[in-house]
Amino acid sequence: MRWDNIYLAGLGVHLPEDVYTAEQAVADGVYDATAAVTNGIRAVRVAGPDESGPVMAASAGRQALARSEHRPEDVDAVLHAYVGHQGREFWSPAHYVQQETVGANGASVTMEIRQGSNGLLGGIELAAAHLTARPSATAALITSGDAFHLPFIDRWTSDDQTVFGDGAAAAVLSKRGGFARVVSTVSATEPSLEPLYRGPEPWSRTPFDDGKPVNLTARKDDWLMKNEDAYDDAVGLVGQKVAGVLEQLLDEAGMTLKDAQWFVHATLIRPIAEWSFYKTLDLDPATTTYEWGLDYAHMGNCDQFAGINHLYETGRLKSGDRLVTIGAGIGFMWTAAVLEIV
Incomplete structure (x- = not known):
């Protein structure tokens, strides 16, 4: 799909401060030394007790919104993507992100995206379609956040083709302008x-x-x-x-x-x-x-x-x-x- 007047107006990222290197993981006996050399991953960030996926996503979302120079009431859609556990069962992390970023102002659509590791990029396409279809809509906020912890998932060994790091990212799409045009x-x-x-x-x-x-x-x-x-x-x-x-x-x-x-x-x-x-x-x-x-x-x-x-x-x-x-x-x-x- 080729887009007209859809812009990337702001980006945000939340990276936990705690760094866990592959070298240390090998020394701790939780990661195979041969796999560490072959895979090439040097380190991961590890989320703290208060850094669930939605908490980190909201932090990234606030940064993206501030950089975009849009107001909370400009945001007509909030889309939240994730892979793993979000800190609660039978709960809506997308609405938590909305409340912590734009509040109750403006947004007419708040939804989760569950498409594995393609959720945030897929969300760009969904958000662009939403903005194009609604003449009154100005902007959309897309967020993602995950923390991969035992005993549910082992970041080093649950998938022999992947090492999982914790973090969050967000983007504001806008019809008003931005630093990059979505072509x-x-x-x-x-x-x-x-x-x-x-x-x-x-x-x-x-x-x-x-x-x-x-x-x-x-x-x-x-x-x-x-x-x-x-x-x-x-x-x-x-x-x-x-x-x-x-x-x-x-x-x-x-x-x-x-x-x-x-x-x-x-x-x-x-x-x-x-x-x-x-x-x-x-x-x-x-x-x-x-x-x-x-x-x-x-x-x-x-x-x-x-x-x-x-x-x-x-x-x-x-x-x-x-x-x-x-x-x-x-x-x-x-x-x-x-x-x-x-």
Whole structure:
């Protein structure tokens, strides 16, 4: 979808102060030394007792709103994305974020987005559609926040392809203006890959009913070992979807990937990042924020906008730059966007 008059007006990030290095995790016996070297993740941030996902998301949201120079009453939609436990059951974290950022002023839509690690980027597309469809709407706030803690999830070992770091990010989209124009967004889904993260176990009757940390690696291994072609088929299908999303995105934006000054992706472990982006797309690592992200690991939905915020805060974005960003969420779903710095 190519957008007219949709802008990224403000970004916000909340990163806990507590740093836990991979080196220390190995010394503590909670992370395998070989995996640490192979995966390349250097550290994570660890949320404190009072830093639940929604609390961090609200902090990031307030920063994004202040930077956007919009008032709380300008915000017509609040969308909150997350991956893991939000600190309460049978509760609405999205409305907590709304109350702590814009209050009861203005917003006519407050909703959660559960799309794995693609929620925040997918939220950009949803928010842009909302603003376009409602002539009276000025801005939308999209937030995300997650804290990955035992015993529910082991940030180092629950998924052999991911190290989970805590944090939050937020963005304000506006029709009034901003520092970047949303040129185009494209999303695609592939539900045939849903079994990858479901696993063979019987349906649980309650959350966390066996008392053991989530084992995403075992779920994936079970499905991928069903036949000798399952792994290659899954990898091939993911590659086709990513290529298709990027091709449509760049076509709608009237550009090629080489025209982009920046490419921002999730903080995946090094073998996957190198295969998915640097080899497959022939990307120059210097045009990404990946090296910076290795000190924070995969923060659920937050990696891309935390990375863009890093470029913003370090003054590396200049007028006329085009930035491509892409995300993926289990299910599966991919969203990519082109931003133009104005």
